[in-house]
Amino acid sequence: MTSTDDTPATAAGQDPDGTYPPLSPLTLFVAFSQMALSGFGGVLPFAYRHIVERRKWQTPAEFAEMLAWGQVLPGPTICNVSVMIGWKRGGLAGALAALAGMVAPPMVVVIAAGALYQRFDRVLVVQQALRGMSAVAAGLILATAIKMGIGLFDRKSPRAAQAMKVAYIVAAFIGVGLAHWPMVAVVGVLGTVSTATAVWRRS
Amino acid sequence: MTPAGDGESPLWILAAQLGLLSLMAIGGGVLMLAPDVHRLVTLSHHWITDAQFAAAFTIAQAAPGPNMLYVTIIGWQIAGLVGAIVATLAIIVPTTTLTLLLLRFGTRGEAGPFGRALRAGIAPVSVGLLLAGGWILARAAETSWHGALLTLIAVLVVTKTRVNPVLLIAAGAIAGILGWV
Numbered sequence: 073m074t075s076t077d078d079t080p081a082t083a084a085g086q087d088p089d090g091t092y093p094p095l096s097p098l099t100l101f102v103a104f105s106q107m108a109l110s111g112f113g114g115v116l117p118f119a120y121r122h123i124v125e126r127r128k129w130q131t132p133a134e135f136a137e138m139l140a141w142g143q144v145l146p147g148p149t150i151c152n153v154s155v156m157i158g159w160k161r162g163g164l165a166g167a168l169a170a171l172a173g174m175v176a177p178p179m180v181v182v183i184a185a186g187a188l189y190q191r192f193d194r195v196l197v198v199q200q201a202l203r204g205m206s207a208v209a210a211g212l213i214l215a216t217a218i219k220m221g222i223g224l225f226d227r228k229s230p231r232a233a234q235a236m237k238v239a240y241i242v243a244a245f246i247g248v249g250l251a252h253w254p255m256v257a258v259v260g261v262l263g264t265v266s267t268a269t270a271v272w273r274r275s
Numbered sequence: 276m277t278p279a280g281d282g283e284s285p286l287w288i289l290a291a292q293l294g295l296l297s298l299m300a301i302g303g304g305v306l307m308l309a310p311d312v313h314r315l316v317t318l319s320h321h322w323i324t325d326a327q328f329a330a331a332f333t334i335a336q337a338a339p340g341p342n343m344l345y346v347t348i349i350g351w352q353i354a355g356l357v358g359a360i361v362a363t364l365a366i367i368v369p370t371t372t373l374t375l376l377l378l379r380f381g382t383r384g385e386a387g388p389f390g391r392a393l394r395a396g397i398a399p400v401s402v403g404l405l406l407a408g409g410w411i412l413a414r415a416a417e418t419s420w421h422g423a424l425l426t427l428i429a430v431l432v433v434t435k436t437r438v439n440p441v442l443l444i445a446a447g448a449i450a451g452i453l454g455w456v
Contacts, residue, residue, distance in 0.1 A: 108340045112444040114412075115341055116405075117433070121440065137394045140401030145377070146298045147370025148343040155371050159378045167378070171371055175363065178340020179347050183359055185338045186348045189330060197452055202337055204451025206412065207422040208443050211429025213409035218434055221402040237399040244403025249410040259400055266396030 092129070095161040097169035103127065104154055104173030109181070113209025115150045115174070117216040123157065124223075130157070132223020139220075144259055150174060233273070240266050285322055286354050286361050289315075293346060293365035298373070312346065322353045343367075422456050 103122060111118045116139075123129045130138070142152035151171060158170025189198070224237055240262055247258035292315050300308050309332065316322045323331075331352065335345035343366055350362025413426045429443050450456050 110439075110441050111339050111341070112441060113336065115339075117440055133398055136398035136401045139405070140397040143401060143404055144397075145370065145374050146300050147374070148297075148300075148341055148367065150341050151343075151367050151371055152374045155374045156378065159375070164375070167375060171367070174341065175344075175367060178338065178344055179359070179363055182335055182338045182340060182344045182347050183351055183356070185334045186331070186351055189334050198333055198337060200451045200454065200456075201448040202333060202451065203422065204425065204447035204449070204456045205337065205444050206415070206447075207425040207451075207456055208429045208440075208447030210409050210413035211426040212433055212440050212443070213405060213412060214426070215430045215433035217402050217405035217409060218430070220405065221399075224398055224402065240396070240399035241403040241406070244400045245406045245410070247407075248404055249407030255404065259397075259404070262400045262403075263393070263397050266400065267393045270392035270396045 092161055094163070095166060097162055097165045100158050100162050100166050101169040101173040104158070104170045105177045108174045108178045111150075111178070113205050114213060116153075117209075117212035119150065119153065120216045120220065124220075129161065132220050136220045136224060140259075143255070144263075236266070236269060285320065286358060288320065289322070289350065289353060289358070290361050290365040293362060294369045297366045297370050300370070309345070312349070316349055316353070323349060327352050419456070425450060425456060 107119045107122045108115055120135060124132055124135050138153055138156050139149070141156060142149040145152050151174060154170040154174040155167045158167035160166075162169065221241060225234055244258055244262055247253045247262075248255055293312070296308050296311050296315075313325075313328050317325055317328055328349065331348035332345045334348055335342060338344070344363070346362045346366050347359045350358035350360070352358070354361070413423070425447060429440075429447070432438055432443060433440060447456075
């Protein structure tokens, strides 16, 4: 695999030709259940922690790429990401196992929580706790974005390419976070520009 | 457990409508679909009350797992365990089927120069979107500077240390219950 500015490092266990050894459906199911069951306030930061930092199944750049597809495709992002990672490491069975791990165990927890909530109708305490949890959850998402962003940069790559990456990050943040433009439009425009630039630079 | 007003089974309508809505949820916006789901189950069909909807949303956020599981509780409120399973499948099956079809049939150009450029170009955009998502959540959650401080502390701890984020979430919950946020 030639080292370009877009592949700063290879993930652990990656074969020299850039492919990954397959994982069993059971391994994927267990791993994705762990992520899902620790995913308070949103699973994504926990998925990043498990997949990139602990198990080193993907590099930050690869994770960012899959996340982008998961965001652009319709449906719950984290489910799309589970299916894509499961597919890559275990084919159709792996994709279904990862998705089942992501959804089924927390489903049981949520139904149990719903039953408890009906019994102990203490709305205020839960809402107060949620306010604190949401503030932390927002911090987790921001921190994940920062770590993933740092993972996209490589000292060896040309300055112009690095500056362009910063520009795309900032533009996407402003477009969706501050201007509240539709995500599809922001991704469509920035994706087209960035792809065109990358094609042009390589040719 | 509110029975359907009309003779038609609410489960089929719920499943079909949730499936359609999820296919329109581009940008991971199953949370953003909440207003549409709310309209469907409370205003259009009177299956559940506003309070039940709010409770479903709150529980799903407090519990671990994907946030979209609020539809599981709504399904459970409408038709018990079968409703919970049907509602959850309705949200995930159509969209993940689409993703699988794309993975199966849409990756031919992946290895080529265009595919590489597309994948390289989209990663920074994804990081920007994630920053925006965190920012929007922070703005929605925080009613005081205490909340902003809590968010900032979480960012610093997660980027600088290897502390398990579950502990931070628990600390956030305690801070909330004590009324510090």
